[in-house]
Each structure stands twice: as structure tokens, then as C-alpha cells.
Amino acid sequence: MEEERRMTEQEFILSFEDAVSCGHIYVVYQPKMNHNTGRMIGAEALMRWRHPAYGMQYPSDFIPVLEKNDLICQADLCVFESVCRLLRKCLDRGIVPVPISVNMSRYDIFRNNYVDEIEVIRKKYDIPVKLIHVEITESSAIGGMELVTDVLQKLHGFGYIVEMDDFGSGYSSLNVLKDLNVDVIKLDMRFLSGSIGGRGGTIISAVVQMTKWLNTPVIAEGVETIEQADYMKSIGCNYIQGYLYSKPLGEEDFLKKLYQIDHEPVAAAMNMTTHMDADKFWDPESLETLIFNNYVGGAVIFTYLKGKAEILRVNKKYIKEIGMNMSEKEIMACDPWKCFDELNMKKYKKTILLAAQSGEEETCETWRTVCSKTCGEDRICIRSFIRLIGRAGEQLIFYAMVQNVTAEKKRFDELMDSERKLRAASEHANIYAWEVNLDTNDMHPCFRCMRDLNVPPVVHDYPEPLIENGLFPPDYADMYRDWMRQIKEGVGTIEGIIPLTVGRIPFHVRYTTEFDENGKPLKAYGSATLVVDNEANSPDRKE
Numbered sequence: 001m002e003e004e005r006r007m008t009e010q011e012f013i014l015s016f017e018d019a020v021s022c023g024h025i026y027v028v029y030q031p032k033m034n035h036n037t038g039r040m041i042g043a044e045a046l047m048r049w050r051h052p053a054y055g056m057q058y059p060s061d062f063i064p065v066l067e068k069n070d071l072i073c074q075a076d077l078c079v080f081e082s083v084c085r086l087l088r089k090c091l092d093r094g095i096v097p098v099p100i101s102v103n104m105s106r107y108d109i110f111r112n113n114y115v116d117e118i119e120v121i122r123k124k125y126d127i128p129v130k131l132i133h134v135e136i137t138e139s140s141a142i143g144g145m146e147l148v149t150d151v152l153q154k155l156h157g158f159g160y161i162v163e164m165d166d167f168g169s170g171y172s173s174l175n176v177l178k179d180l181n182v183d184v185i186k187l188d189m190r191f192l193s194g195s196i197g198g199r200g201g202t203i204i205s206a207v208v209q210m211t212k213w214l215n216t217p218v219i220a221e222g223v224e225t226i227e228q229a230d231y232m233k234s235i236g237c238n239y240i241q242g243y244l245y246s247k248p249l250g251e252e253d254f255l256k257k258l259y260q261i262d263h264e265p266v267a268a269a270m271n272m273t274t275h276m277d278a279d280k281f282w283d284p285e286s287l288e289t290l291i292f293n294n295y296v297g298g299a300v301i302f303t304y305l306k307g308k309a310e311i312l313r314v315n316k317k318y319i320k321e322i323g324m325n326m327s328e329k330e331i332m333a334c335d336p337w338k339c340f341d342e343l344n345m346k347k348y349k350k351t352i353l354l355a356a357q358s359g360e361e362e363t364c365e366t367w368r369t370v371c372s373k374t375c376g377e378d379r380i381c382i383r384s385f386i387r388l389i390g391r392a393g394e395q396l397i398f399y400a401m402v403q404n405v406t407a408e409k410k411r412f413d414e415l416m417d418s419e420r421k422l423r424a425a426s427e428h429a430n431i432y433a434w435e436v437n438l439d440t441n442d443m444h445p446c447f448r449c450m451r452d453l454n455v456p457p458v459v460h461d462y463p464e465p466l467i468e469n470g471l472f473p474p475d476y477a478d479m480y481r482d483w484m485r486q487i488k489e490g491v492g493t494i495e496g497i498i499p500l501t502v503g504r505i506p507f508h509v510r511y512t513t514e515f516d517e518n519g520k521p522l523k524a525y526g527s528a529t530l531v532v533d534n535e536a537n538s539p540d541r542k543e
């Protein structure tokens with residue numbers, strides 16, 4: 001007998017036909033478990049090759065050879081048939097099976113009738129479609145999203161549940177996930193290695209978090225230790241596959257296991273046929289939702305890679321804050337930078353990078369031009385609170401809470417504008433100006449009031465201190481208090497001539513009130529102009 005050893009590429013190719021026909025290629029089954037309940041939720045079929053002379057060969061050696069030599073499809077169909085045979089055996093013997101997943105190589109995807117071929121086999125063994133899942137890898141999407149999308153649609157059309165294998169292995173994971181309508185995600189712990197407490201853990205929890213937003217069940221595979229399993233459970237991922245529970249088992253051992261352990265179906269979310277339920281996805285009650293724990297306002301989740309941003313999710317309140325009549329889909333479909341001008345985009349990107357660096361929440365205010373079919377174009381100012389929530393390769397994942405501060409900004413701008421005008425005018429025309437906050441009774445004087453009349457920068461409890469210090473003469477105090485009362489009650493303008501300071505210099509004092517959207521008086525803007533000699537009703541003449 002020859003020694004057991006790894007076979008060469010040539011040997012694999014030469015012995016392939018025999019291997020298929022003589023059963024040297026066979027299948028082992030690795031259980032998928034619910035770590036929370038200890039029940040089995042499914043199993044994965046894995047290909048094995050035992051050469052009569054060279055012994056056990058492993059997929060990592062022969063799968064690439066089969067792929068390269070256009071033999072993988074035949075091998076996969078052989079695996080598929082073995083799985084159907086096993087399921088038929090279970091059904092015939094009255095053993096309740098679990099769904100078995102089969103691996104679909106990306107070369108199977110390229111072959112356009114592969115799905116039809118497995119359907120023929122499934123029908124031949126009369127296996128309910130729900131008992132077979134298909135695993136496709138994220139890398140299948142490389143070089144042809146359309147092809148994968150078509151195959152996925154076809155599989156779904158027949159009723160297969162499709163699992164995305166090796167999720168997190170490629171840097172494009174997030175985009176692929178967003179675009180491919182898969183039913184289950186398999187997260188390989190081996191790709192996300194690193195200490196669980198450190199970066200590895202952060203990535204895993206961000207990814208699990210994201211799968212939750214997509215409302216897609218996730219299975220952690222390659223789980224070897226109880227610590228890993230408990231960690232996954234702690235971040236809301238109960239489904240586990242790995243050596244911790246079981247190595248891949250030969251058919252007889254697997255059947256025994258099926259007998260011994262209870263089964264359960266994967267949680268209902270698995271049967272999702274609609275892409276997602278946006279309401280559930282943003283359910284503020286779902287406490288696992290790390291990000292939305294304490295927050296109830298508008299929020300967006302987006303990825304950022306080399307200057308490019310892509311919106312993954314927005315909630316309803318986000319749409320409301322932005323104030324446009326657009327659907328979530330429409331918002332997600334457009335380039336997020338489209339509504340920014342150069343300056344505002346720079347500002348936003350700077351804040352993103354700052355947030356990535358600091359790990360803290362960073363804030364910025366940016367103007368954007370939004371447009372929609374119904375509302376036309378509009379300029380809005382959004383205050384964003386941005387926080388990094390994860391990384392996948394070079395790709396950064398952020399969430400941002402948003403507030404529409406357009407009205408606030410416009411008011412401020414108007415105020416700045418009027419203040420500027422007022423300042424300029426006052427320099428020329430001996431005008432003194434101030435404003436009174438009607439909530440707090442604080443008065444803020446202009447620099448002239450401060451300079452010429454010795455008014456401090458803020459006067460609390462206005463106007464009392466200025467009555468006390470004699471700026472308003474005592475005989476005018478009650479009249480002036482009554483003005484303030486009228487203003488607070490909603491009078492828009494009020495004016496009159498008041499002799500100011502102990503010198504009783506006549507001033508034309510005038511107030512204009514500012515209201516909020518509900519008509520509540522917010523501020524009163526006061527001004528005082530020196531009355532020139534010939535003005536008719538000099539107050540002192542009244543006395």
C-alpha cells in the first residue's frame with residue numbers, strides 16, 4: 001500500500017472520474033446549533049475525498065483544482081445528490097431531518113443551468129425544498145453582480161433559502177450584503193480573528209449589528225471555544241457552527257446526532273421574503289440596537305471608503321428631518337454627496353475622519369440642496385452627530401443623528417444681518433440698540449450703549465437695574481414696565497419719547513418684537529435715537 005499523502009493537481013484530475021463513480025468523493029455533515037437552546041438548526045454538507053491509496057484529501061487542496069479544471073460542478077452535483085439521498089433516508093425512516101446546506105461554487109454560478117440541474121435531482125428524490133439551503137460566497141459577486149442576482153432570484157423562485165457564506169472575508173462585504181437579497185448570513189470567526197475584546201470584537205459586533213438592521217439571521221461559523229460562542233450570544237448571535245459543538249460527521253454519526261438532539265427551525269426572520277421591514281428594523285424597542293438605544297430622532301447609517309459614501313439605512317425620522325417627500329429607497333439610491341457643494345462636502349468629510357480617529361461623537365453643520373419631484377429644490381442646513389460604529393477592512397461604518405436646523409440658522413443669519421445693518425446705521429445716526437430676551441429678561445446692549453451709557457454687556461432682570469441706576473428716570477419707570485408687559489403679551493411694535501439719563505436727554509425709543517412659529521414672542525429689539533431739538537413733543541415740555 002502506498003503512503004498517505006497530499007495528492008498533486010495531476011493526480012486529482014486523473015482520479016476524478018473514479019472518485020465520483022466509486023464514492024471516493026463523499027459528504028460529511030457539520031451541525032449548526034442554537035447556542036441558547038442547545039438545539040440543532042441545520043447542518044452543512046462538506047465534501048471529502050478519500051483516495052484508496054493516498055488517503056484523506058481536504059477541500060482546500062482539491063476544490064481549487066476542480067474549479068480550475070471545470071470539474072467542480074460535477075462534484076457539487078454529486079454532493080447535492082448525496083444530500084438528497086440522506087434526506088430521503090431520513091424521511092423514509094421517520095427521522096425528522098434538519099435543513100442541510102450545500103456549497104455552491106462561483107463556477108456553478110457561471111454555469112447557467114446549474115440551478116435547473118439541482119432541481120432535477122431534488123425532484124428525483126422528492127425532497128421538500130425547505131430542507132435544502134444553498135450557500136454562496138460573497139466573492140461570487142466579484143466580477144458580476146448581475147449573474148449572482150439572477151441565480152439568487154432563480155433559487156428564491158424555486159423556494160431555496162440562500163445563505164451568504166464567508167461574510168466578512170472581503171472588503172466589499174457591506175455593499176454586497178446591501179445588494180444581494182440573501183436569507184441568512186454566515187460570519188466566519190476565522191476571518192474576523194483578533195481578540196474578542198479588541199478590534200476583532202468590534203468588527204464582529206458591528207457586523208452582527210448590521211445584519212440585525214437588515215433583519216437577517218446570522219450564523220457564526222468556525223466557533224471553537226465556549227468564550228467565542230458566549231461572546232457571540234452576548235451580541236445577539238445565537239447560531240453557531242464549529243468544532244465547539246461538532247466536527248463534520250460521517251453520515252452514520254450525523255444520523256445518530258439527529259436522533260439524539262432536539263431540532264428547531266431558524267427564527268421566523270429567516271423566512272423573510274420581502275427584503276426588509278423598515279419599521280421592525282428601526283424598532284426603538286429592540287434594545288440590542290446599540291445605536292438607537294437612547295435616541296429617537298432622525299438617523300442614518302452609511303459606509304465610507306476612500307472618499308465615497310453609501311447610505312445603508314435611514315429611518316423615518318431622518319426622512320422627516322430632511323423634510324423632503326422622498327422614500328427611503330430614493331434616498332438610498334442617490335449619491336449622498338450629490339446634495340453637497342464643495343465646501344460643505346469638505347466640512348462633512350473632515351468630521352467623518354475626525355470621528356473615525358477619535359472614536360467619539362463629532363458634530364458639524366452643513367448646507368445641502370435637496371430636491372424631489374414634489375417639493376422642488378430647497379437649501380437646508382443639517383446638524384449631524386457622527387459616530388464610528390465599525391470597520392470592515394478599509395471600509396468605515398458610521399451612524400449619524402441628524403437635526404434640521406435650517407430655521408434656526410436662517411433666523412440667526414437674519415439677526416446677524418440686521419445687527420450688521422443696525423451697527424452701521426447707528427454709527428451714522430446716533431442710534432443705540434439692544435435686544436431683550438423675553439424668556440430670560442436678559443438685555444444685550446450694543447457697543448454704543450456700553451461705551452456711552454455704561455451699560456454692562458448683559459443686564460439681567462431688565463429693565464429694573466437700569467431704572468435703579470437712573471438711565472430711565474423714575475417718573476417713566478412704570479410706563480416703561482408697562483411697555484415690557486405689552487411686548488410679552490404680543491404687541492409687535494411700540495414706540496415713544498423717553499428722556500434718558502439724569503440729564504433727561506430726549507430719545508425716540510422704539511421696539512420691534514420677534515415671534516416664533518407659534519406666535520410666541522421671543523425677543524424684542526430696542527433702539528433709541530436722539531431727538532433733535534425741533535422735534536415737536538419733547539417730553540420735557542410736557543412737564
Ligand code: C2E
Nearest residue numbers: 046047059060063076079103104105222223224242243244
Ligand atoms: P466553508 O464552506 O467555509 O466550510 C467551513 C469549513 O470550516 C470546513 O472546512 C469546516 O470543516 C471548517 N470548520 C468547521 N468548523 C471549524 C472550526 O471550528 N475551526 C476550524 N478551524 N475550521 C472549522 P472544509 O470542510 O475543509 O472546507 C473548506 C472549504 O471548502 C469550505 O469552506 C468550502 O468553501 C469548500 N467546500 C467544502 N465542501 C464543498 C462542496 O461540496 N462544494 C464546494 N463548491 N465547496 C466546498
Ligand code: CA
Nearest residue numbers: 044103135165
Ligand atoms: Ca460553506
Ligand code: CA
Nearest residue numbers: 165166188221
Ligand atoms: Ca464559510
